[in-house]
Amino acid sequence: MPDSYALFGYPVQHSWSPFIHGMFARQAGQDMVYRLHESPPERFRSDVLEFFSAGGRGINVTLPHKRAAADLVNELTPRAQLADAVNTVVRRDELLIGDNTDGAGLLADLTRNLGLSFDSPRILLLGAGGAARGALGPLMSLEPRLMVIANRTAERAVALAEDFAELGPVSGCAFGRLENHRFDLIVNATSASLRGDVPLIPIGVVDSMTVCYDMAYGVGDTPFVAWAKRLGAARAEQGWGMLVEQAAEAFELWRGVRPDTRPVLEALKLRAAPGPGTRP
């Protein structure tokens, strides 16, 4: 019987993860299945424990369960501990180990896929939810000269900055406090794009040297990517590459094989390109 993996989320039907892990498995000759498991918050814990009792080998976790998953596992990897959020769980003997591959996926996309390099960058991270938490440690590894977190609810940005203060100078604020600042890299880790919105930040944060990255992804430009292009940003990218790279990290953790992400990303972009046969 093939080894069993699943994505737990609510909702989850929109996910591309079965497509991505299916391609990884074929490429690496792995006998495994990967299914979607829609699990409302009140059932998340029991559903996951049931999955592992039935022999499941590993799971991915998405909205809104990443914090709950950190409470459920027996051990956290250092990066999951730092993020206080789990998007990947692997079973080792009788222990469930929780990891967070989101930030590594973001960094791999920025540096390897998009070929970007940064020298003491000024970084703006928008949002203070699970994805922002996962991204902050890896972004701090770029040794920014300025690291600002801005969030609709300013207190959450301030609290997040305080949690990561040991890694270097980082501050949190409201969107409106960004007046008179420009940034080299702006990462949108809000879920505004999912509702067709753009975070209400001053346009002066972007200039012709700024790289704008939206963790969200979709058919055609996301609202944030379209906004960044209108402002003349140097690059305006969406999160397909992060999606594939964070999945590759999870796959390696589960199967001990590092998949080649390039053909998967190309196939995904082709499928997601505007036109017949695509889904939002």
Ligand SMILES: NC(=O)c1ccc[n+]([C@@H]2O[C@H](COP(=O)([O-])OP(=O)(O)OC[C@H]3O[C@@H](n4cnc5c(N)ncnc54)[C@H](OP(=O)(O)O)[C@@H]3O)[C@@H](O)[C@H]2O)c1
């Ligand atoms: N590409 C990838 O692989 C990948 C991986 C992970 C996540 N993501 C994407 O990252 C995004 C965030 O995910 P998450 O897990 O961090 O979600 P989350 O924990 O629910 O956090 C949502 C964040 O978005 C902010 N927000 C929501 N609506 C907004 C609006 N209309 N304007 C401004 N800010 C708004 C929230 O601000 P408040 O605190 O004020 O509510 C909060 O900071 C989602 O789009 C998700 O799809 C992508």
